[in-house]
Every structure is written in structure tokens, then in C-alpha cells.
Amino acid sequence: MTDYQSTDYQSKSWWLESLPETILPNPPLTGAHKADVVVVGGGYTGLSVGYHLRELNPGIDVRVIESDVCGYGASGRNGGFSMTLFGLTKGITQFRFNDEKARAAHTYMESAVDYLHEVITQNRIDCDYERSGYLLVGTSPAQVKRVEHDFKIIERWGSAGIERWDRARLAEEFHTDFYKLGWFEPRCGIIQPAKLARGMKGLAEARGVTIYENSPVTHFSKNGSSGYTVKTEKGEVQSEYLVFATNAYSILFPQLKSLQRPIFTYIVMSEPLSDARMESIGWQCRAGVEDARDLIHYYRLTKDNRIVMGGGDVAFTYGNDLTIDLNNRIFAHLEGHVTEVFPQLKGIRFTHRWGGPVSVTVDMAPVIGYLGEDKKTIFSLGCIGHGVSLTTYNGRTIAEMIAGQRSSRTEMFFVGRKTIPWPPDPITYGAAHAIRGFMRLEDRLYYK
Numbered sequence: 001m002t003d004y005q006s007t008d009y010q011s012k013s014w015w016l017e018s019l020p021e022t023i024l025p026n027p028p029l030t031g032a033h034k035a036d037v038v039v040v041g042g043g044y045t046g047l048s049v050g051y052h053l054r055e056l057n058p059g060i061d062v063r064v065i066e067s068d069v070c071g072y073g074a075s076g077r078n079g080g081f082s083m084t085l086f087g088l089t090k091g092i093t094q095f096r097f098n099d100e101k102a103r104a105a106h107t108y109m110e111s112a113v114d115y116l117h118e119v120i121t122q123n124r125i126d127c128d129y130e131r132s133g134y135l136l137v138g139t140s141p142a143q144v145k146r147v148e149h150d151f152k153i154i155e156r157w158g159s160a161g162i163e164r165w166d167r168a169r170l171a172e173e174f175h176t177d178f179y180k181l182g183w184f185e186p187r188c189g190i191i192q193p194a195k196l197a198r199g200m201k202g203l204a205e206a207r208g209v210t211i212y213e214n215s216p217v218t219h220f221s222k223n224g225s226s227g228y229t230v231k232t233e234k235g236e237v238q239s240e241y242l243v244f245a246t247n248a249y250s251i252l253f254p255q256l257k258s259l260q261r262p263i264f265t266y267i268v269m270s271e272p273l274s275d276a277r278m279e280s281i282g283w284q285c286r287a288g289v290e291d292a293r294d295l296i297h298y299y300r301l302t303k304d305n306r307i308v309m310g311g312g313d314v315a316f317t318y319g320n321d322l323t324i325d326l327n328n329r330i331f332a333h334l335e336g337h338v339t340e341v342f343p344q345l346k347g348i349r350f351t352h353r354w355g356g357p358v359s360v361t362v363d364m365a366p367v368i369g370y371l372g373e374d375k376k377t378i379f380s381l382g383c384i385g386h387g388v389s390l391t392t393y394n395g396r397t398i399a400e401m402i403a404g405q406r407s408s409r410t411e412m413f414f415v416g417r418k419t420i421p422w423p424p425d426p427i428t429y430g431a432a433h434a435i436r437g438f439m440r441l442e443d444r445l446y447y448k
């Protein structure tokens with residue numbers, strides 16, 4: 001990749017395009033090196049592993065190897081919700097594991113959201129953080145049932161601070177007839193994702209982590225009992241520990257391929273709303289909003305009052321194809337949904353459209369796992385569209401695992417859990433189509 005243009009990343013999201021500075025990528029990996037830990041992938045997970053390892057042990061030699069620039073993947077493209085959802089919904093996590101584990105996962109996620117806030121504020125990471133909360137809304141009778149169901153679970157767990165918002169309360173905040181019932185979680189927030197990723201890169205480097213960019217890892221192998229060798233086109237590093245922080249891109253590594261599947265989610269963004277338009281829609285609380293469909297919509301405001309609308313449908317490809325970042329059908333649906341929720345915005349212009357892959361395990365739940373018996377190759381996968389706070393916190397957990405420190409995090413049930421592999425294509429491809437078809441139908445008939 002000698003012809004790399006430092007602006008290539010910009011087309012991947014408005015967040016990356018609008019960074020205050022053009023990224024000058026770090027030099028690629030060249031030559032042969034030795035280190036204690038190699039981390040493959042420079043998103044939130046990889047950068048957080050590096051940062052926390054050096055926090056725990058300032059003498060440890062950690063190298064992060066990123067194929068493009070840090071933040072190129074989901075970390076530079078997401079909706080920017082820092083939220084407490086673990087897996088797809090609370091109900092599904094409870095059904096898949098049990099009530100105790102679902103509750104423990106929620107507590108972990110609450111800590112993840114609080115911890116991300118702490119990292120951002122203590123290290124003064126400029127990422128437009130707004131602790132404006134998260135709102136789950138029901139917009140049809142069937143969605144209202146789901147919102148009630150989730151709220152009952154949260155009430156039973158005794159989770160503090162979450163408020164039930166009836167129609168009158170919702171109408172105080174939003175000028176729309178669309179919302180019937182909601183619950184509001186004040187501890188959550190919204191960020192500019194690419195600024196967070198670049199800020200985390202700066203933080204990791206300030207702690208002494210070496211980061212190579214523009215360096216796709218092509219191969220890794222075990223050297224008997226003396227660790228691993230990781231290779232790129234122009235260099236290699238030998239290390240005792242190896243961490244895969246490659247999220248949906250893990251499909252490119254045969255050893256990880258069947259553990260997760262990339263699924264693409266899409267976003268549209270409007271022009272900045274004028275003061276008059278802002279007044280017409282309310283949204284004074286500025287909370288990130290999700291509805292309770294199967295194929296959810298998620299939406300929020302940016303610092304300069306653009307509306308970011310994502311979700312609505314998903315896409316997937318056959319085999320290892322990771323090139324479907326754009327989907328005009330879904331973009332058109334999302335633009336239409338903005339004026340469905342806020343008819344007073346008819347005529348607004350949409351300026352940006354993008355998408356990216358999330359990592360999905362068979363049971364839709366995250367996993368921090370090991371490859372091999374020696375427990376020295378660690379991977380983190382399956383954070384689906386709920387990974388902003390989770391991946392940053394998981395980075396801390398993985399650093400503790402490598403440092404041999406036990407904590408409430410390293411003892412979580414999803415650390416070291418066995419994952420069910422996806423069957424090979426065409427079985428998975430066919431099954432994914434069938435599941436998405438069912439979800440679309442349910443949304444059309446019930447959830448709207």
C-alpha cells in the first residue's frame with residue numbers, strides 16, 4: 001500500500017471528513033521488532049488495550065498495528081451513542097443467558113458509560129461529548145409493549161436514575177405525535193466518534209504505546225512456546241501476547257472468521273438546522289433517541305445541530321466482502337424517516353450518507369475470548385451497534401487479563417465464554433436473509 005492517500009479515510013464518514021486536522025498517518029511497520037504485546041486494529045478496542053496496558057505497567061512494550069488510520073473502522077463512523085445496551089435488547093440477553101447475567105451485563109455497561117465519561121473528561125479529549133441521555137421510544141402499540149417490558153426489567157433490577165416518559169412528558173421535549181411512550185437514561189451521552197478515536201490514539205501514544213498506521217496485518221503464527229510473529233507487507237513483530245481488536249474485519253483472519261459476521265448499518269446526515277427549525281422540533285434535551293422496532297432507527301443531533309439518522313435496515317454480503325459501505329435504498333428510507341418523525345422538517349437537505357460494518361455473533365452477545373490453550377491470544381468481538389462505551393471498557397478488561405490482574409471486569413461471564421460458530425456460506429448467508437426478512441415483515445405489520 002505505497003500509494004496510500006492520507007485523505008482516503010475522509011470519505012468513510014462525516015465525522016472523519018470534518019476532523020479539525022487532516023490526518024498524517026504514522027509511519028507503517030517496517031523491519032523486524034520484538035515487543036511484549038501486539039494489538040491488531042486501531043479502533044476504540046485496540047487503542048484502549050494499549051492505553052490501559054501502559055497505565056497498569058509503564059514498562060511494557062505495546063505495539064498497535066492498524067491497516068489504515070486509527071478510527072478508520074466502526075470507531076470513526078458510528079452514531080456516537082455512549083449507551084448501556086449489552087447485546088440486542090435486555091429481553092434477548094436475559095433469554096439467552098439468565099436474569100442474573102443480564103443484570104450483571106447491564107451493571108458492566110453502566111460502568112462502561114461512566115468510565116468513558118471519566119476518560120474523556122480527565123484527559124480532556126475534545127470529542128463534543130454531551131451527557132444528554134438516551135431515550136428509547138415506542139412509536140406504535142407493539143413498540144410500546146416492548147418499551148414497557150424493558151422498563152419493567154430495569155425497575156426490577158433497581159437501576160437508578162432511569163425515568164419513564166409518558167406522552168405528556170415526551171411532548172414537553174419533542175414536537176412530534178410520533179412518540180407514545182419512552183424511558184430515559186440520563187447517564188448516557190453522545191460523542192463525535194472520530195474525534196474520540198483520534199483522541200484515544202493521542203492518549204495511547206502519550207502513555208508510550210507505539211502505533212503503526214497504513215500497515216495491514218497479513219499473517220500471524222505461533223513460534224513454539226516463545227510467542228507469536230505478526231507480519232505485514234514490510235515488517236514483523238514478535239511478541240508474547242497478541243490481541244485481535246479487528247471487530248467486523250476479523251472475518252479476514254481464517255482463525256476468527258466463523259466467530260462473528262459483519263453486518264452493515266447506515267447513516268444519513270442533514271444540513272445544520274436553523275434556529276427556527278430547531279424551535280419547531282423541540283428536542284431541548286438533545287438525548288440520543290432509538291425506537292423499539294426490530295430493525296431500529298437511531299438518531300441524534302450534532303454539535304452544529306445536524307440530524308444524524310441511522311439504522312432502519314441492515315445489509316450483509318457473501319463471503320469476505322467488506323465493500324458495501326453505501327446503500328441507496330436504505331439511505332432513502334432514512335431520509336424519509338426524518339420527516340416522518342418531524343413533518344415540520346419537510347424540505348431539509350441531506351448532505352452526507354455513509355455506513356460501516358458491526359460485528360455480530362450467532363447469539364448477538366459480545367465475547368472476549370481466547371484463541372488456543374495458552375490464553376495469550378485474545379479477541380474481542382460481537383459488540384454489534386452498541387460498542388462505543390463497551391469496547392473502550394473491554395480494552396481495560398483485556399489489559400487487566402494480560403497483566404494478570406483479577407477484577408470484577410475479568411470475572412464477567414462473557415470473558416472466555418465459548419461462542420457458537422456461524423456456519424459457512426451459503427448457509428449463513430441464507431439464514432441471515434431469512435432473519436432479516438422476518439424482521440422487516442414484523443416491522444411492517446406490528447412495529448411500523
Ligand SMILES: Cc1cc2nc3c(=O)[nH]c(=O)nc-3n(C[C@H](O)[C@H](O)[C@H](O)COP(=O)(O)OP(=O)(O)OC[C@H]3O[C@@H](n4cnc5c(N)ncnc54)[C@H](O)[C@@H]3O)c2cc1C
Binds near residue numbers: 266355
Ligand atoms: C454505522 C455504525 C453506527 C454505529 N453506532 C453506534 C452507536 O451509536 N453506539 C455504539 O455504542 N456503537 C455503535 N456502533 C458500533 C461501534 O462503532 C463499534 O462497536 C466499535 O466502534 C468497535 O470498535 P473496535 O475498535 O472493536 O472496532 P473498529 O473501530 O472497527 O476497529 C477495527 C480496526 O481494525 C483495523 N483492521 C482491520 N483489518 C486489519 C488488519 N488486517 N491489520 C490491521 N488492522 C486491521 C480496521 O482498519 C479498524 O480500524 C456503530 C457502528 C457502525 C458501523
